[in-house]
Amino acid sequence: MTRTDADAKSEDVERDRITDGDGAVVDSALVGDGLELSYPTSDGTVVDCARLDIPEGAVTALVGPNGSGKSTLLKALSDHLAPDAGDVLIRGKDIDSFDKKELARELGVLSQENDSLESITVEDLTYHGRYPHRGFFDETDAEDREAVERALEMAGVEHLRDAELGQLSGGQKQLAWIAMVLAQDTDVLLLDEPTTFLDLYHQFRVLETVRQLNEQQDVTVAVVLHDIAQAARFADYLVAMHDGELYDWGPPEDVVTEQLLADVFGVEATVKHEPELQVLPHRALPDEQ
Numbered sequence: 001m002t003r004t005d006a007d008a009k010s011e012d013v014e015r016d017r018i019t020d021g022d023g024a025v026v027d028s029a030l031v032g033d034g035l036e037l038s039y040p041t042s043d044g045t046v047v048d049c050a051r052l053d054i055p056e057g058a059v060t061a062l063v064g065p066n067g068s069g070k071s072t073l074l075k076a077l078s079d080h081l082a083p084d085a086g087d088v089l090i091r092g093k094d095i096d097s098f099d100k101k102e103l104a105r106e107l108g109v110l111s112q113e114n115d116s117l118e119s120i121t122v123e124d125l126t127y128h129g130r131y132p133h134r135g136f137f138d139e140t141d142a143e144d145r146e147a148v149e150r151a152l153e154m155a156g157v158e159h160l161r162d163a164e165l166g167q168l169s170g171g172q173k174q175l176a177w178i179a180m181v182l183a184q185d186t187d188v189l190l191l192d193e194p195t196t197f198l199d200l201y202h203q204f205r206v207l208e209t210v211r212q213l214n215e216q217q218d219v220t221v222a223v224v225l226h227d228i229a230q231a232a233r234f235a236d237y238l239v240a241m242h243d244g245e246l247y248d249w250g251p252p253e254d255v256v257t258e259q260l261l262a263d264v265f266g267v268e269a270t271v272k273h274e275p276e277l278q279v280l281p282h283r284a285l286p287d288e289q
Contacts, residue, residue, distance in 0.1 A: 029188050029220040030054035030077055034086035037072050045084065047072045047244045054188075059214050059221040061231035064241035065265055070224045071112070071192050073241070077222065078109040078190045090188070104132035108186040110177055112193055118166030122176045125165065126151050129183030147183050155179035155209055171202025178209060189213070191223040195230070203227075207234045228265065229279040232256050240264055252277055 032052040036045050047069040054060050054077070062070040075081035077088055079095050088095040090106055098106065108129075117125065129151065130144045152158040155175045165173055174194060181189065191210065195203040211234055213219045225231040231238055232252035240247040240255055242264045248255050256277060261269040262285060269281040 026053075026058075027056040028053040029056045029091060030222065031089040031092075032073065032077060032086065033089065035073070035076055035083050035088070036085040037069075037076050037081060038084055039072075039081075045244070047076075047241075049073065049086075049246050052077075052239065052246060052249070054220060054222045055237060056220055057214070057218050058236040059211065059223065059234060060237040060239060061235035062222065062224045062239045062241060063226075063228045063231045063264075064247070068241040068264070069244040070241050072244075074190055074192050074222065074224055075111075078107060078111075079103060080109070080111065101132045104184060104186075106186055106188060108181040108184040108189045110181045110189075110191045110194060112196070119164050121162055121164055122157050122168075122179065123148065123152070123161040125176055126161075126179045126183045129180040129185075132184060147185050151179045151182035154182055154213060156205065169202075171198045171205065174198060174202065174206060175209070178206065182213065186219070188220045189222075191221065193224045193226065195225065195227070203230065210234070228256065228261070232277050232279065 031054070032049055035047065035049045035052070037047040037049075038045050049069075052073065062074060064070050072081065076083055079088070079098075090098070095103065126148045127140065127144070130140065130147060133144065133147075134140070149158070152161055155178045157172065157175050157179055160168065160172060160176065163172075165176060168176065178191075178194065181191075189210075194206050194210075198206065207230065210221055210223060214221050223235070225235075228238075235252060237250060238252050238255040239249050240260060247264055248260060253273060256271055256279060258269060258271050261267050261271070261279065261281070266285050266287075267281050268283050268285055269279055272278040272280065
């Protein structure tokens, strides 16, 4: 596929409602419509996306190189960055119509900028996830305790409940933050690079937890990932970003091509589909002159 062809394909993806492999329309939990995003320090628009859908009940991975706009787009979807133009909709309702607590009951968010709370225990951190469901002076109740126990178990950190965050490894700490987000008990979960700086074991542990949450509780997930091979394995859909624009969108077997790896990631690679989708990188392509 040439770059011009890819642009045309992206425009078609953004313009039309999403469908599954059988052509049936797929409902969207989150929609970004006509988004133009920037930061106060940026020189012009950072992300320009005509339309992005996060399908209901699926795991969608946003992939692309550093600076491609993945995290910026997720910030807009989570109401952490106000668009210069366009709208973000949660099940058809404008995100601006939710107050802070209402939004936290709808949307769980794990960002890269977690506060440094080294002296808090894993259990106490997880209880912080219950704040959207309580009044300011309300005591925790049986529902809160059940949600916290469920979150600790699903994140695999129940044995660390009394440990302070400062005592944990990077992977354990990330799982503790995930437990906090799970305790919010939302139907939609957004994760910004949850596997960054983790060893391979904890990368898989985090992604397996996310997959389990989706399959067992039908939670819709959008996750920013660097590793396209991991993303292709764990996600139902991929959103490929390039230079602040949507390059392609769809199931991994449709999106992950040798042309995409060259255009988006700048690498020469072989893509195999049997016995499962595999990405075999060979070399970095020379920079365009």
